[in-house]
Amino acid sequence: MIRVALDAMGADAGVEPVVEGACRLSLESGPIHVTLVGDPRQIERALGARRADRSRLAVVAADGAVRMTDKPVEALDRMPGCSVLTAARLVRDGQADALVSAGNTGAVILAAARSFARIPGIRRVALAAVYPTALRHGPRRDPFALMLDVGATLGCTAEELVGFAVMGSAYSRVVSQIERPRVALLSNGSEPQKGTPAVVAAHAALARLPSIEFVGNVEGVDIPRGTVDVVVCDGFVGNIVLKMLEGVAAVALDLARKAYERRLLWRLGLGMLSRGLRQLQTLTDWKQYGGAPIVGFDHVVIKAHGRSNAQAIRNALKVAAKAVERGLEQQIRTALEPLGLAEQ
Amino acid sequence: MIRVALDAMGADAGVEPVVEGACRLSLESGPIHVTLVGDPRQIERALGARRADRSRLAVVAADGAVRMTDKPVEALDRMPGCSVLTAARLVRDGQADALVSAGNTGAVILAAARSFARIPGIRRVALAAVYPTALRHGPRRDPFALMLDVGATLGCTAEELVGFAVMGSAYSRVVSQIERPRVALLSNGSEPQKGTPAVVAAHAALARLPSIEFVGNVEGVDIPRGTVDVVVCDGFVGNIVLKMLEGVAAVALDLARKAYERRLLWRLGLGMLSRGLRQLQTLTDWKQYGGAPIVGFDHVVIKAHGRSNAQAIRNALKVAAKAVERGLEQQIRTALEPLGLAEQ
Numbered sequence: 001m002i003r004v005a006l007d008a009m010g011a012d013a014g015v016e017p018v019v020e021g022a023c024r025l026s027l028e029s030g031p032i033h034v035t036l037v038g039d040p041r042q043i044e045r046a047l048g049a050r051r052a053d054r055s056r057l058a059v060v061a062a063d064g065a066v067r068m069t070d071k072p073v074e075a076l077d078r079m080p081g082c083s084v085l086t087a088a089r090l091v092r093d094g095q096a097d098a099l100v101s102a103g104n105t106g107a108v109i110l111a112a113a114r115s116f117a118r119i120p121g122i123r124r125v126a127l128a129a130v131y132p133t134a135l136r137h138g139p140r141r142d143p144f145a146l147m148l149d150v151g152a153t154l155g156c157t158a159e160e161l162v163g164f165a166v167m168g169s170a171y172s173r174v175v176s177q178i179e180r181p182r183v184a185l186l187s188n189g190s191e192p193q194k195g196t197p198a199v200v201a202a203h204a205a206l207a208r209l210p211s212i213e214f215v216g217n218v219e220g221v222d223i224p225r226g227t228v229d230v231v232v233c234d235g236f237v238g239n240i241v242l243k244m245l246e247g248v249a250a251v252a253l254d255l256a257r258k259a260y261e262r263r264l265l266w267r268l269g270l271g272m273l274s275r276g277l278r279q280l281q282t283l284t285d286w287k288q289y290g291g292a293p294i295v296g297f298d299h300v301v302i303k304a305h306g307r308s309n310a311q312a313i314r315n316a317l318k319v320a321a322k323a324v325e326r327g328l329e330q331q332i333r334t335a336l337e338p339l340g341l342a343e344q
Numbered sequence: 345m346i347r348v349a350l351d352a353m354g355a356d357a358g359v360e361p362v363v364e365g366a367c368r369l370s371l372e373s374g375p376i377h378v379t380l381v382g383d384p385r386q387i388e389r390a391l392g393a394r395r396a397d398r399s400r401l402a403v404v405a406a407d408g409a410v411r412m413t414d415k416p417v418e419a420l421d422r423m424p425g426c427s428v429l430t431a432a433r434l435v436r437d438g439q440a441d442a443l444v445s446a447g448n449t450g451a452v453i454l455a456a457a458r459s460f461a462r463i464p465g466i467r468r469v470a471l472a473a474v475y476p477t478a479l480r481h482g483p484r485r486d487p488f489a490l491m492l493d494v495g496a497t498l499g500c501t502a503e504e505l506v507g508f509a510v511m512g513s514a515y516s517r518v519v520s521q522i523e524r525p526r527v528a529l530l531s532n533g534s535e536p537q538k539g540t541p542a543v544v545a546a547h548a549a550l551a552r553l554p555s556i557e558f559v560g561n562v563e564g565v566d567i568p569r570g571t572v573d574v575v576v577c578d579g580f581v582g583n584i585v586l587k588m589l590e591g592v593a594a595v596a597l598d599l600a601r602k603a604y605e606r607r608l609l610w611r612l613g614l615g616m617l618s619r620g621l622r623q624l625q626t627l628t629d630w631k632q633y634g635g636a637p638i639v640g641f642d643h644v645v646i647k648a649h650g651r652s653n654a655q656a657i658r659n660a661l662k663v664a665a666k667a668v669e670r671g672l673e674q675q676i677r678t679a680l681e682p683l684g685l686a687e688q
Contacts, residue, residue: 134595152532154532154539154540154541155540155541186584187580187584188496188498188579188580188583188584189583195498195580196498196499196580197498197499219583219584219587220583220584220585220586220587220588220589220590220591221587221588221590221591221594222591223588223591224588224591224592224594224595225591225594225595235532236531236532236539236540236581237580237581237584239532239533239563239564240530240531240532240563240564240581240584240585241564241584241585241588242564243563243564243565244564244565244567244568244585244588245564245592246564246565247564247565247566247567247568247569248568248589248592250565250568250569251478251568251569
């Protein structure tokens with residue numbers, strides 16, 4: 001049985017979609033047990049209204065919850081018994097194997113940093129994001145690729161970028177089941193000497209690393225295309241790129257809606273173009289589906305989107321269980337060995 | 345009369361579209377004289393086949409031309425009499441007021457660097473790009489914004505970013521006729537303390553600079569939306585962002601083409617959707633339209649796209665003339681004055 005500690009309090013829409021996601025998963029086959037952490041009255045009320053296999057669900061009380069607008073350090077200092085810290089402690093103390101939260105991203109990372117250790121050889125943890133691509137990836141033909149870091153690491157060293165590449169490769173192998181994920185550095189040119197000094201040095205180090213399938217540098221044009229399975233960059237660039245994808249999707253959706261409303265509705269009815277519009281909507285909502293891994297800790301941490309619906313929470317729980325079951329941490333440790341970083 | 349030196353040799357399709365663009369412009373009203381620089385036989389042959397006002401065209405012979413695949417330093421060293429260097433020298437020596445080239449970007453920048461001085465207070469020149477946005481800008485409601493640097497500046501200092509902001513603002517005012525262009529720094533958050541140390545320091549400096557309308561930081565999502573008129577970033581980020589826009593446009597065009605081919609052609613004929621497709625094509629080809637300014641030199645330099653057609657060359661010539669006529673260089677100098685940078 002894989003046990004996931006689920007912060008029940010952080011999502012934008014409150015406990016309802018979070019509890020509903022856990023209930024759905026409890027009725028499916030698969031060895032996953034979920035501990036819902038938060039206000040027990042709210043959780044029990046939501047549980048009472050739903051079908052669920054209660055033998056695969058538990059509730060642990062927590063005192064307080066971090067809101068999206070809270071400053072992480074201040075909020076965790078003020079509420080040492082809050083849901084995300086309590087859930088992280090369950091994992092630290094061996095009562096659960098992975099942490100899932102749809103709450104404030106900074107608070108999730110900070111709660112993990114205060115509760116877990118980093119994997120030896122990993123200097124900085126990374127927030128990864130799954131994003132939609134034109135090309136498909138892996139045995140399941142997923143129309144998604146992984147990018148990291150999209151968090152807050154500024155001015156990464158070459159060694160940190162190498163760590164991101166190793167962790168992204170391991171995550172892609174474990175969760176997307178791509179045997180040798182194709183990993184690339186994002187740069188301003190494909191040649192090995194293109195990029196910042198850190199990118200150039202990371203390129204040289206990765207080219208000598210047998211444990212991952214490093215294919216060199218990719219450029220901006222390769223991101224929407226999806227040329228590789230894992231795109232590695234520092235958090236400043238990753239944040240800009242990810243938010244730009246959101247902006248492009250929103251603009252495309254808006255244009256399509258206008259075209260649809262103005263001219264097409266009365267000509268074509270609700271036929272194929274409404275299907276196309278729904279596809280586009282899905283694309284713009286991709287962040288809801290599944291979760292964003294926070295990699296580098298000695299425990300699995302999955303950040304679900306704040307706007308997650310029940311299905312997205314269920315998916316995030318399944319992703320967390322899969323990462324535990326297939327040994328994400330050990331895969332990262334093994335891939336780091338040739339670098340001798342673990343000895344530091 | 346504003347005199348433009350036009351490198352006739354560098355475009356992907358040879359002298360034909362370049363000469364054609366100059367001929368078209370010569371037949372329009374407006375005080376622009378163009379000197380075509382390159383192989384006189386090729387130029388005269390192309391001129392002979394076309395209608396033009398020869399009183400507003402001249403030809404200056406040059407020996408050799410840089411190709412797109414050439415390495416700029418090596419090519420300019422090997423061919424000191426090549427077309428782009430000869431055209432730049434005409435400007436340096438006062439025989440022309442601006443340089444326009446559709447050739448190898450690196451060679452254009454290098455030829456300018458070898459022939460011109462930088463404006464006092466500008467440490468590094470920048471390659472700017474006009475890109476399509478959802479929102480419209482300025483009195484002409486242009487669906488475009490300006491981004492700089494998209495060239496090769498890595499690891500810019502705060503002072504360099506401030507210089508880009510000043511130059512972008514002046515260019516937008518002069519060419520797009522936006523009286524107080526809204527200028528922003530691209531960062532990983534809108535708060536003043538977000539970003540790399542250089543971005544944070546540039547934010548503080550720009551907030552104190554009265555000569556430009558600095559609105560703070562924008563994020564990736566604001567790029568396709570077009571929240572501001574001028575987006576400032578270092579060349580590494582700018583290159584990735586610009587190429588990503590190309591990639592997104594290519595993917596969107598590909599998706600639209602497939603949808604069109606597969607299902608819509610026989611249902612709708614060549615009606616409104618083919619118009620939509622053409623619009624999208626235009627969007628993906630935006631780089632062809634007009635030119636990318638290289639700002640920071642004491643002379644106007646416009647880089648037209650290598651795939652420019654005659655209309656794009658005509659537009660680049662007009663943009664160059666407008667920048668000269670409205671005193672781009674003096675506008676930059678004036679905006680830099682409050683910083684006291686000109687004294688360095």
